[in-house]
Amino acid sequence: MPNPGDLEWNRRDLMVAAGTCAALPVIGEGAYSQPTPVGTPVLNDVSFEVNGEQRTLAIDTRTTLLDALREHLHLTGTKKGCDHGQCGACTVIVDGQRLNSCLTLAVMHQGSSVTTIEGLGTADKLHPMQAAFIKHDGFQCGYCTPGQICSGVAMLDEIKAGIPSHATVDLTAAAAVTEAEIRERMSGNICRCGAYSNIVEAVTEVAGRQG
Amino acid sequence: MKFDIPATQNPIDRQSIVGQPRDRVDGPLKVTGGARYAYEQHDVVPNQAYGYVLGATIAKGRIASMDLKAARASAGVLAVVTAKEAGKLGKGKRNTAKLLGGPEIAHYHQAVALVVAETFEQARAAASLIRVEYAQTKGAFDLEAAKGRAIKPTGEDSSPADTQVGDFAGAFATAPVALDQTYTTPDHSHAMMEPPATLAAWDGDKLTLWTSNQMIDWGVGDLAQTLRIPKANIRLVSPFIGGGFGGKLFLRADAVLAGLGARAAKRPVKIALQRPLMFNNTTHRPATIQRIRIGADRDGRITAIGHESWSGDLPDGGPELAVQQTRLLYAGANRMTAMRLAVLDLPEGNAMRAPGEAPGLMALEIAMDEMAEKLGMDPIAFRALNDTQVDPEKPKRPFSMRRLNECFKIGAERFGWDRRLARPGQSRDGRWLVGIGVAAAFRNNLVMKSAARVRLDAHGTVTVETDMTDIGTGSYTIIAQTAAEMLGVGLDKVVVRLGDSRFPVSAGSGGQWGANSSTAGVYAACVKLRETVAQKLGINSAEAVFANGEVRAGNRSMPLASAAESGPVVGEDTIEYGDLDETHQQSTFGAHFVEVGVDVATAETRIRRMLAVCSAGRILNPKTARSQVIGAMTMGVGAALMEELAVDTRRGFFVNHDLAGYEVPVHADIPHQEVIFLEETDPMSSPMKAKGVGELGICGVGAAVANAIYNATGVRVRNYPITLDKLLEHMPSA
Secondary structure, three states: OOOHOOOOHHHHHHHHHHHHHHHEEEEEEEOOOOOOOOOOOOEEEEEEEOOOOOEEEEEEEOOOOHHHHHHOOOOOOOOOOOOOOOOOOOOEEOOOOEEEHHEEEEHHHHOEEEEEEHHHHOOOOOOOHHHHHHOOOOOOOOHHHHHHHHHHHHHHHHHHHOOOOOOOOOOOOOOOOOOOHHHHOOOOOOOOOOOOOHHHHHHHHHHHOOO | OOOOOOOOOOOHHHHHOOOOOOOOOOOOHHOOOOOOHHHHHOOOOOEEEEEEEEEOOOOOOEEEEEOOOHHOOOOEEEEEEEHHHOOOOOOOOOOOOOOOOOOOEEEOOEEEEEEEOOOOHHHHHOOOOOOOEEEOOOOOOHHHHHHHHEOOOOOOHHOOOOOEEEOOOHHHHHHOOOEOOOOOOOOOOOOOOOOEEEEEEEEEEEEEEEOOOOHHHHHHHHHHHHHOOOOOEEEEOOOOOOOOOOOOOOOOOOHHHHHHHHHHHHHOOEEOOOOHHHHHHOOOEEOOEEEEEEEEOOOOOOOEEEOOOEEEEEEOOOOOEEEEEEEEEEEEEEEEEEEEEEEEOOOOOOOOOOOOHHHHHHHHHHHHHHHHHOOOOOHHHHHHHHOEEEOOOOEEEEEEOOOHHHHHHHHHHHHHHHOOOOOOOOOOEOOHHHHEEEEEEEEOOOOOOOEEEEEEEEOOOEEEEEEOOOOOHHHHHHHHHHHHHHHHOHHHHEEEOOOEEOOOOOOOOOOOOOOHHEEEEHHHHHHHHHHHHHHHHHHOOOOOOOEEEEEOOOEEEEEEHHHOOOOOOOEEEEEOOHHHHHHHHHHEEEEEEEHHHHEEOOOOOOEEEEEEEEEOOOOOOOHHHHHHHHHHHHHHHHHHHOOOOOOEEOOOOOOOOOOOOOOOOHHHHOOEEEEEEOOOOOOOOOOEEOOOOOOOOHOHHHHHHHHHHHHHOOOOEEOOOOHHHHHHOOOOOO
């Protein structure tokens, strides 16, 4: 395998690489007298911006963006709820778009700009969405909360950009910030504590303020 | 402090901070990512390694062989732990199945191995190389099929299995109006957002666990028993918990395996149970089959009420207490309840939010709706007629407070109940058939011993320490409010530290007892502190008024902080209870109102409006309490419409073991929700005069949804969840 450090990786290359890794156990002990330990990490340099700061990591190609943030950069505000794209707790904003960071590998993000909950605001200087979540009690245990907030922020931009949803009645008109639109577009972010009614109020208030 | 006579006037009654809808004190941490959960304690110990759990792929049998060679040789692997390596382990007294299986396997996805490696990716890759051969044995997995073999449970938790008052059989047989119906509820999963997770670190023979646990002291005790080490050698820390709902009441595999893994690897080890393992590896709310019989005279007075429930669990497990509420909720001279327990080799059944009442009321409150219809009565009027102010089994024992009828009355006015058409299927809004349903909410108020320590320093800062947990319930906030109220300081002067076994043992978070009991413990500690402060300031504590950061007595007034000039002043105490819960039945009450639309063509149900009216003593913080209730209403909607662990009755496991297969409500499923709390205080419950709401909120919701669907469509579904396939063939023609 060539040193991938200087290469621009795309999804297809990664799938090829992943296939190679998966094949290793089959070769296993029989093929070599001194077996290469299975699962030897293939490290790759990746450099991206996180919350305005340039970060460079030599990272296992299997590491998700989520684990890169949590385990390597110790930005644990982004949560791991299911690790396979079913709960939304890991939602971050990458190049302006919300994304489940558990469903994307860190090495796919060379040059990306990532915003996590820590980058939106701090306890002393809250982002309006963070302040609205406190005001409307849009959370209980708090575990889905960073994902809900990142999703909410990026989702309002999607509406502003005219991207329609299943709840959009008229595809030729600009999508409106209605509760139906918010509920539909936020449905990828599960809250088992059931704070939905309050979250919608928080997002609605921020949307109104944004005008 | 012994609480054995009803509370009189006390500083909490000022309600200058307690009872106010304050924002959560931990809110800024939670919305900025600053709240650190069990798996996120990067800086507490160096050199943390990663654990990955392997679950059994049979439901019952033995491990015939296990090949760990490839896993051990895999890159980065530090240790592989199995039951064989772990040596002799005990079992926590609150665990039914062992948390590390082998050679016997008790249920599907029971943990059989832990791989510890330098990185998560390495641990995961190595775990996939473990080869396990099983010798499978036959098990029982189908509740309906096992029902005939169910026996009377004998455990103390299920006592009494049978109750009888008067002559139920005779009264039911001669009742002019009678109902005899069977209802089923499926297995449910807590499915909290944060998986069970633990970081374990040994220091000699001392073990510290940063974990996600609702009941710190239970966890310490059961871990000590499992690892066969002294309780004093274990420290549990759970500052933030990403949801529990009963799923984190008990010691679970993540904690035991992290401890064993850290011992084997000689490194701190952290584990988060993989989401696809959660549904079969952890506990769940067991499925029930419930038969309800109600007999009444023609004017609607209940003369006979009987409730039987069948559920299953592993050997030595317990039943789902689904008949509990029926002993207390409605009047009727002749009564019976019975629970029967079948051995099932499914994963361990155990408590989930409002164990007993949640599934019990899902059945009972449909039965009440059906009975009202048979009688030609309004469902609220029928319930009101059969209200009881005393324990129906012991008429000399009154309820401490019971305002169920007011909940219905206020709710009916607010919700527009008078617009409901009694004949089903008559209300239409475009493609939607619209219906309204109601159900009673009922859950007992349990009181639990709870301790706290309160410290005042020279800056006037009050620090509260108790091993109470905040699982999203708002414990941090209401405990801060309690201390602030008691000591006359602002919330900004109070620091609350929770979830550490080094702190005094609290009630913990369970059974909706946490809010009342833990704040009562803080109240007791604050009373002690007030006495010491008064003594230090040379004033009579009975006369002292604590307000605005000052202590006043007569015309003297001193800064509170001055009491700590020569060093911190500490108050520590435990609230303990007398027999007020014996002499008086303490319960919480509510009424749930739901409006649904059912698509006339597809039979898809959508919730349109929801209202809960709750009577639960003093509401310590209306904002966080309301969140508890709307969250429980949401979970109740899940139970009504979508939640069901699908049992593979051939291989014995829950098939839909992830969040795509096990559907829980999402944003699009839940409308705006309204909650009304009746203004009241219950002096029988504690000095706080509060009760719980966290479980009350889920009680009855499912039936209110079911009754609304019936009102909309005329289709009565008695087997939850009410999915469209159960409605479709019976729907009225469009």
